[in-house]
Amino acid sequence: MSGRRPRRHVEEEHVNHERWxxxxxxxxxxxxxxxxxxxxxxxxxxxxxxxxxxxxxxxxxxxxxxxxxxxxxxxxxxxxTVHKDTTPADGSxxxxxxxxxxxxxxxxxxxxxxxxPQESVDPAVLAAAQAEAAHLQDLEARIMQALAANGLDSAVRMRIDERGLVLGLVADDVFFAPARAELTDTANRVLDVAAPLLVGIGENISVEGHANVIPVSGRYATNWELSSDRATQVLRHLVEVDGMPGSRIMAVGFGDTRPLVAGDTPEALAANRRVDLVVLSNAPEQVRALLPSLTQGG
Structure with a gap:
C-alpha cells in the first residue's frame, strides 16, 4: 500500500443566477x-x-x-363646485x-x-377703514386750516390713497427752482406751518422727491440725484428746524418715473417738479385698501 492520501474532490462554486x-x-x-x-x-x-x-x-x-x-x-x-367656462372666444x-x-x-x-366695496367687505374691516379715513380727513382739515390761516392753502395739494395722507408740495417755482434742490422761503413757511401737526401724530412720514423729464446738468448727474436731494432737503428742515423725530421720517427719490401729469408741457414740467409728504397709515393692508373709496373728493 502506498502512503498517499486520497485526493479530495472540490466542487465548483454554484453561480447565483438570481442575484438581480x-x-x-x-x-x-x-x-x-x-x-x-x-x-x-x-x-x-x-x-x-x-x-x-x-x-x-x-x-x-x-x-x-x-x-x-x-x-x-x-x-x-x-x-x-364645478364651474362652466363661459369665457367668450375673444377672451374679453x-x-x-x-x-x-x-x-x-x-x-x-x-x-x-x-x-x-363697502357692502362686500367684512363689517369689522369696514368699521376700521371708516375710523382710519375719519382720522386722516381730520388731519387733512387741520393742516389745511393752518395753511389757510397763513395764506398758504393754495400751495399744497392733498389727497388720501392706499398709503395714507399725501401732501403734495407742487406750485410752479414756489418750492424748487428748475434743476435746484434748495427750499424757497415759501417752502420753508409751508413746512413750518404743517410740521407741528405732523410731529404730533404717531404715523411715520415718507418724504418722496420727484423731478420732471428735462435732463439735468452741472451739479446733478441725473434726475435721480436731483429728486433725492430735494427729498433730503425737506427731511433735514423737518428734523433740524421743526423737531421731527428722525426715527419717524425717511427720504426717497423717484427721479422722473412717477409724474403727476404726463408729457413735457409747461404745466407738466412744473407739476412734476415736486416733493410729496406721505403720512403712512398704520392700518392693516385690508383696511388701507378701502381708504380711497371712503374719502372720494378728500
Whole structure:
C-alpha cells in the first residue's frame, strides 16, 4: 500500500443566477417610497384653502367701483363646485381696466355690479377703514386750516390713497427752482406751518422727491440725484428746524418715473417738479385698501 492520501474532490462554486432580484427589490422599495411622498404632498388641506380664498376675497378688492374679484362664488377651492367656462372666444371677459392705485384690481367689465366695496367687505374691516379715513380727513382739515390761516392753502395739494395722507408740495417755482434742490422761503413757511401737526401724530412720514423729464446738468448727474436731494432737503428742515423725530421720517427719490401729469408741457414740467409728504397709515393692508373709496373728493 502506498502512503498517499486520497485526493479530495472540490466542487465548483454554484453561480447565483438570481442575484438581480436584490437590485430589483431595492428599486421597487425606492419607487414605493417616492409614490408615498408624492401621494402625501398631493393631499389638499381644504380648511387652509378656504381660509386663503376668504382672505383673497377681502384683500383683492376694487376700491373704486367694483366688488371683490372673488365675490359671488365659493370658487374652485372648495373641492365641490364645478364651474362652466363661459369665457367668450375673444377672451374679453379676462380684460381689466388700468388703474393707477396700488394693489387695485378691476372686476369683469362685462358683468354688471350692484354691490359697493363697502357692502362686500367684512363689517369689522369696514368699521376700521371708516375710523382710519375719519382720522386722516381730520388731519387733512387741520393742516389745511393752518395753511389757510397763513395764506398758504393754495400751495399744497392733498389727497388720501392706499398709503395714507399725501401732501403734495407742487406750485410752479414756489418750492424748487428748475434743476435746484434748495427750499424757497415759501417752502420753508409751508413746512413750518404743517410740521407741528405732523410731529404730533404717531404715523411715520415718507418724504418722496420727484423731478420732471428735462435732463439735468452741472451739479446733478441725473434726475435721480436731483429728486433725492430735494427729498433730503425737506427731511433735514423737518428734523433740524421743526423737531421731527428722525426715527419717524425717511427720504426717497423717484427721479422722473412717477409724474403727476404726463408729457413735457409747461404745466407738466412744473407739476412734476415736486416733493410729496406721505403720512403712512398704520392700518392693516385690508383696511388701507378701502381708504380711497371712503374719502372720494378728500
Amino acid at each position: 432580484l436584490v437590485s430589483y427589490s431595492d428599486m421597487i422599495t425606492v419607487l414605493m417610497a417616492l409614490f408615498i411622498v408624492l401621494f402625501a404632498i398631493s393631499q389638499v388641506d381644504q380648511e387652509k384653502y378656504i381660509a386663503l380664498r376668504d382672505s383673497l376675497a377681502a384683500g383683492f378688492m376694487d376700491t373704486t367701483t367694483s366688488p371683490s374679484v372673488l365675490e359671488g362664488t365659493s370658487g374652485n377651492l372648495d373641492g365641490a 371677459a379676462g380684460m381689466v381696466s388700468a388703474d393707477s392705485g396700488l394693489g387695485l384690481q378691476a372686476a369683469d367689465p362685462m358683468t354688471p355690479t350692484t354691490q359697493t
